[in-house]
Amino acid sequence: GYATACIGKWHLGHLKEFLPTSQGFDTYFGVPYSNDMTLDPTQPLANDVVLREGVTLENIKSRVKKNLVPLMRDTEIIEYPTDQNTLTKRYTEEAIAFIKKNKEKPFFIYLPHTMPHIPLYAAPQFEGKSEIGLYGDTIEELDWSTGQILDTLRKLKLDKNTLVIYTSDNGPWKLATNSWVKGNMNRRVGGFAHPLKGYKFSRFEGGMRVPTVMWWPGRIPAGKECSEVGASMDFLPTCAAISGAKVPDDRVIDGKNLLPLMEGRKEAKSPHEAFFYGTEAVRSGQWKLKGRELFDLEKDIGETKNLASTNPEVVKRLGGYLAAHKEDLAKNKRPAGGPPKEPRKRKKK
Numbered sequence: 001g002y003a004t005a006c007i008g009k010w011h012l013g014h015l016k017e018f019l020p021t022s023q024g025f026d027t028y029f030g031v032p033y034s035n036d037m038t039l040d041p042t043q044p045l046a047n048d049v050v051l052r053e054g055v056t057l058e059n060i061k062s063r064v065k066k067n068l069v070p071l072m073r074d075t076e077i078i079e080y081p082t083d084q085n086t087l088t089k090r091y092t093e094e095a096i097a098f099i100k101k102n103k104e105k106p107f108f109i110y111l112p113h114t115m116p117h118i119p120l121y122a123a124p125q126f127e128g129k130s131e132i133g134l135y136g137d138t139i140e141e142l143d144w145s146t147g148q149i150l151d152t153l154r155k156l157k158l159d160k161n162t163l164v165i166y167t168s169d170n171g172p173w174k175l176a177t178n179s180w181v182k183g184n185m186n187r188r189v190g191g192f193a194h195p196l197k198g199y200k201f202s203r204f205e206g207g208m209r210v211p212t213v214m215w216w217p218g219r220i221p222a223g224k225e226c227s228e229v230g231a232s233m234d235f236l237p238t239c240a241a242i243s244g245a246k247v248p249d250d251r252v253i254d255g256k257n258l259l260p261l262m263e264g265r266k267e268a269k270s271p272h273e274a275f276f277y278g279t280e281a282v283r284s285g286q287w288k289l290k291g292r293e294l295f296d297l298e299k300d301i302g303e304t305k306n307l308a309s310t311n312p313e314v315v316k317r318l319g320g321y322l323a324a325h326k327e328d329l330a331k332n333k334r335p336a337g338g339p340p341k342e343p344r345k346r347k348k349k
Helices: 084-101 133-155 232-243 312-332
Strands: 003-007 027-030 045-051 071-073 076-080 107-110 164-166 213-215 275-277 281-284 287-290 293-296
Touching: 003 084, 027 084, 084 107, 084 133, 133 164, 275 312, 281 312, 287 312, 293 312
Parallel strands: 003 027, 003 107, 045 076
Antiparallel strands: 027 071, 071 076, 164 213, 275 281, 281 287, 287 293
C-alpha cells in the first residue's frame, strides 16, 4: 500500500475522530483549521509541547485568542501558539523528509498550505521580497516551497513516477489591495481574480474557479492547457484509477476520473454534464445559470452580460439540473459529526 501524510491546514474537524489519522492518513503535521481561529483548550498536549508568547500549562486556558492557533503532530498539540512565520518552511521540510523516508515505496502527500489565508505570514527571508507587500511575499515563499519539493523528486529520480497537482480551494478574499506596496506588512490583504468577477464566498467565477497545474513528466503533455471543467472532488476517482484502487461503492461519489483529460487524449471532454456552485448556480458546457442570470462563459468570462431573456430553453434546461441537484442533496445528506449542539437560549423580553 501507500505511505500517506497530511501536512498543513485540515479544517475537517479538530477532534480526534475527525483528524487525518482517523481518515486514513498515517501521519499528520499542521494547523487543524484556519489560521485566524482559536485554540480548543480541551485538545491534548504533547508531553514536550512548546509553549510560546508567555503561555504556560497553568494559564493556557485563559490564553485563547483569535489568530493564535496550535501546531499538531498526529493527534497532539506540539506548539502553541505556533510561529506562523515558520509554517510554509516547516511544511516544506516535513514533506521533503517524508518523500526521502518513503522513496522506495509508493507514497501520497496532501499538502494544503496555510498561506495565503489571512492573517498573512512569511519567513523573514521572504518579507519584502515581492513588489506587492506581504501578500506577494507569501506567494514568493509558496513558489520556493514548490520548487524545493520538485527538486527533491528530481534528485531522487522519482519525478517520472510521481504526479504533482498544484491548485487552490477558492478565489481570493475581497479585501483592500491598497497595501500592494513593496515592504507593506498588512496581514489582511486579499488577492485579485481579474478578469473573473467576484471573490471568495461568491458564486461568480472569481469565487470558485481556480488555476490548476499538473506535473507528471512523460505522462502529462508539457506546456498544454485544458479548459474543460473539473473539480477537486475529481481527485479521488482519478487517483484511484491511476493507482488501481477501488472507489467506495457504499456512498455517493460525486467526483469523476480526469485521467483522459490529464493525458491530453484526443476528443477527451469533461466528465461532468453539469457543475454546481453549491445550490445557487450551475454550469453546463459554455452556459452558467446563477439565479435569473445566464452567462456564456466562452464569450464572457467576466459574467457581464445576462442572456437569460434570449435563451429561455437553456435557462429551463439548467434550471432542471439545479432542481435535481437540490433533490439529490436532500436525499443523500449525512448528519454532521461532532458533539450535539446545545439549543440556543432565547433572550428574555
